[in-house]
Amino acid sequence: MSDKPKILILDDEEDLLATYKDLLTNLPSKPEIYTTTNGARAVAMLDAEQFSLLITDLHMPEIDGFQVLAIVRRRFPELKILAISSVLEEQYRARAYSLGVDMCWQKPGTENEIKMFFDCIESLLEERPSEGFRGIQNKSLVDLIQLECICRNSTTLKVISGGIEGKIYILDGEIIDAEFGNLTGDIAFKKLISLKKGSFEYLPAVTERERKIFSSTDGLLLDAAQTIDETTAEDKSEVPDASETGDRTALVKPVIAMSKIDGVDFILIGELKSPQPSDSWGVDDSKNLHKWISNTVQLWRSFGDKFLCGELKDIFLYGHHCKVVLKTKENKLLCAGFKATVNNETIPNLMKDVIALWV
Amino acid sequence: MGLTKAKKDQSIKLIITKPGSFTVDANGNILSSTLPLSVPDKFIEIIIHNVLETFLTARASGLIFEEVIIQFIGLKIVAREMRGGALIHLTPLKP
Numbered sequence A: 001m002s003d004k005p006k007i008l009i010l011d012d013e014e015d016l017l018a019t020y021k022d023l024l025t026n027l028p029s030k031p032e033i034y035t036t037t038n039g040a041r042a043v044a045m046l047d048a049e050q051f052s053l054l055i056t057d058l059h060m061p062e063i064d065g066f067q068v069l070a071i072v073r074r075r076f077p078e079l080k081i082l083a084i085s086s087v088l089e090e091q092y093r094a095r096a097y098s099l100g101v102d103m104c105w106q107k108p109g110t111e112n113e114i115k116m117f118f119d120c121i122e123s124l125l126e127e128r129p130s131e132g133f134r135g136i137q138n139k140s141l142v143d144l145i146q147l148e149c150i151c152r153n154s155t156t157l158k159v160i161s162g163g164i165e166g167k168i169y170i171l172d173g174e175i176i177d178a179e180f181g182n183l184t185g186d187i188a189f190k191k192l193i194s195l196k197k198g199s200f201e202y203l204p205a206v207t208e209r210e211r212k213i214f215s216s217t218d219g220l221l222l223d224a225a226q227t228i229d230e231t232t233a234e235d236k237s238e239v240p241d242a243s244e245t246g247d248r249t250a251l252v253k254p255v256i257a258m259s260k261i262d263g264v265d266f267i268l269i270g271e272l273k274s275p276q277p278s279d280s281w282g283v284d285d286s287k288n289l290h291k292w293i294s295n296t297v298q299l300w301r302s303f304g305d306k307f308l309c310g311e312l313k314d315i316f317l318y319g320h321h322c323k324v325v326l327k328t329k330e331n332k333l334l335c336a337g338f339k340a341t342v343n344n345e346t347i348p349n350l351m352k353d354v355i356a357l358w359v
Numbered sequence B: 001m002g003l004t005k006a007k008k009d010q011s012i013k014l015i016i017t018k019p020g021s022f023t024v025d026a027n028g029n030i031l032s033s034t035l036p037l038s039v040p041d042k043f044i045e046i047i048i049h050n051v052l053e054t055f056l057t058a059r060a061s062g063l064i065f066e067e068v069i070i071q072f073i074g075l076k077i078v079a080r081e082m083r084g085g086a087l088i089h090l091t092p093l094k095p
Helices: A014-025 A039-048 A065-075 A090-098 A111-126 A141-150 A185-193 A217-238 A254-259 A286-306 A344-358 B002-010 B041-060
Strands: A006-010 A032-036 A053-057 A080-085 A103-106 A132-134 A155-161 A164-171 A174-180 A197-203 A264-271 A279-281 A312-318 A323-329 A332-338 B020-024 B030-033 B067-072 B075-082 B085-092
Touching (some): A006 A014, A014 A032, A032 A039, A039 A065, A039 A279, A053 A065, A053 A111, A065 A090, A141 A155, A141 A164, A141 A174, A141 A185, A174 A217, A185 A217, A254 A344, A264 A286, A286 A312, A286 A323, A286 B041, A312 A344, A312 B041, A323 A344, B020 B041
Parallel strands (some): A006 A053, A053 A080, A132 A197
Antiparallel strands (some): A155 A164, A264 A279, A323 A332, B020 B030, B020 B085, B075 B085
């Protein structure tokens, strides 16, 4: 994987996207720039790949920037977000900050504003990704709990990380219960404590909560420290260091590797008769697309079988706005979407590169 | 693996021996054709149904295509969308 920071820009004005792309590419950190005009697509791209920064317009048709912010901040708590708008009234600015953006800018107009805007982006990119919880950076969840317990506070600590929510119930400085998904008690507490990043908020104490944790706070935190150590050790053993193995591609998911091929707009891989795709990149509604691919392939396969036309090799579909190739291998499906600007004649060659990464 | 493939290829039957085209309207009625009469009706009927179905279902999924190329080992079908109907070209391929 490249060490360059990745920026995703979401704006409904295509001309502006092209301008941003040109200018941002020249930043000192030489970031990789990805653009999209569609909010749902932006979320899909963030799902598929890790980005350093999202720059989003706040006012867009269909799905507005605030909706995107609400989804993105919940699902990607560690992502840096810069919100921009052509008209930035105080109420919008306040709402954007309340949704957790790192910075809010009016779209720059003058040369000086543009320079400041890019300086600001560069400084956001230079900020080291910090572990800890948004709001109190560089403090771990253990630190926060310790603080509450030492002060003998009563509160409920709500923790959100990667779209999962949990709560730690503290009464008079004692941890009485925790919940994380369907889990409660000690197990939930251990799961919560092993989270590395996320956001939190303090909720009022719940006095009538049934006590399920009876260990002392010190004992719990000692156990927690051990859990964290074990999790860190597991992380290190599970994720091989590319520099050690010398095989960088082994760390990249096939859909991500395929997305790097020039002209590729989206990728979906899956299996016939499966209700869900196995993986996708850049697809808004992957389940629906997978269903259509699966049905289309089965329709033509059944024709081929009936009239002995031989194996179905490929289906090429060309339109003014999108170009798609469907490829099957036994029960496996591959769908590659190419940008409208790509020539039909070059698609079979590009497809060979895509298939090489698939097989 | 190689043997299995060879066996599979031998099972290919060339229903058409020369390239040919035909046009259909949105209801699947043939408007003109250069295909020989020996080509079975059922073969044409299913191609028409599948081509129109492919364009229609793609559109329903938000994908609008003007051309579709279906490649089998023994047959290539090229269909161009024409106001809900299609111009369909068939080419036999020698495996």
